[in-house]
Amino acid sequence: MSTVARPVIGFDLDGTLITCKAKQLSALGEALETCGVEYASYEQFWQLKRNGATTQAALVATGVEEGQARVVGEAWVECVETWRHMQQDAVFEGVLPLLQSLRGRVSLFLLSARREPDLFSREVASLGLAELFDSTEVVRSGKDAGRRKADRLREHKALCYFGDTESDMEAAALAGVPIYLVSTGQRSRSYLERAIGQSGGHAAVFDNLTCAIHEVESELLR
Numbered sequence: 001m002s003t004v005a006r007p008v009i010g011f012d013l014d015g016t017l018i019t020c021k022a023k024q025l026s027a028l029g030e031a032l033e034t035c036g037v038e039y040a041s042y043e044q045f046w047q048l049k050r051n052g053a054t055t056q057a058a059l060v061a062t063g064v065e066e067g068q069a070r071v072v073g074e075a076w077v078e079c080v081e082t083w084r085h086m087q088q089d090a091v092f093e094g095v096l097p098l099l100q101s102l103r104g105r106v107s108l109f110l111l112s113a114r115r116e117p118d119l120f121s122r123e124v125a126s127l128g129l130a131e132l133f134d135s136t137e138v139v140r141s142g143k144d145a146g147r148r149k150a151d152r153l154r155e156h157k158a159l160c161y162f163g164d165t166e167s168d169m170e171a172a173a174l175a176g177v178p179i180y181l182v183s184t185g186q187r188s189r190s191y192l193e194r195a196i197g198q199s200g201g202h203a204a205v206f207d208n209l210t211c212a213i214h215e216v217e218s219e220l221l222r
């Protein structure tokens with residue numbers, strides 16, 4: 001007897017299902033201390049990053065000398081994906097019951113880009129997310145992360161993808177699947193809307209994952 005396969009829905013992790021601000025600012029503090037740079041503009045730094053700035057550019061814009069900013073930025077990359085800072089991450093309120101409500105109707109696919117795959121798996125388990133997903137994969141972060149994510153979305157025949165960055169948007173576009181963007185994470189609504197316009201693509205930006213999932217339920221899961 002044949003069975004109908006459940007549709008696959010893909011989710012990014014950082015900024016989509018879990019917070020990312022506290023981790024990034026905690027890592028910034030370590031990087032600044034390591035490099036001996038005094039700094040107090042953490043909130044302004046974060047808002048600049050939310051609006052598209054790199055770590056180095058955000059530091060320069062908030063008064064750090066360019067050479068120092070480059071060194072701090074490199075130190076930040078080395079420490080942001082360490083367990084000390086990853087423990088700052090928390091699941092967004094309401095995400096767990098949302099995922100639980102989808103189980104049975106769809107196949108949940110967690111797809112993220114990371115430098116440290118083993119720590120990714122450890123974090124997903126510690127946050128109580130591992131048991132909610134039918135499949136979990138991590139690709140190498142960096143310049144081609146969007147393409148690598150797209151390959152996995154195609155392989156899983158994903159119906160759509162939820163994310164919070166332009167990299168997630170690129171991955172979905174390359175895979176030929178709809179993207180549902182949330183402004184809860186790395187990028188602000190205004191930045192994401194500009195990125196959509198510049199790409200010439202079509203996507204909606206939602207204030208939270210609840211609204212995004214409700215949209216998918218009405219558009220794709222009826």
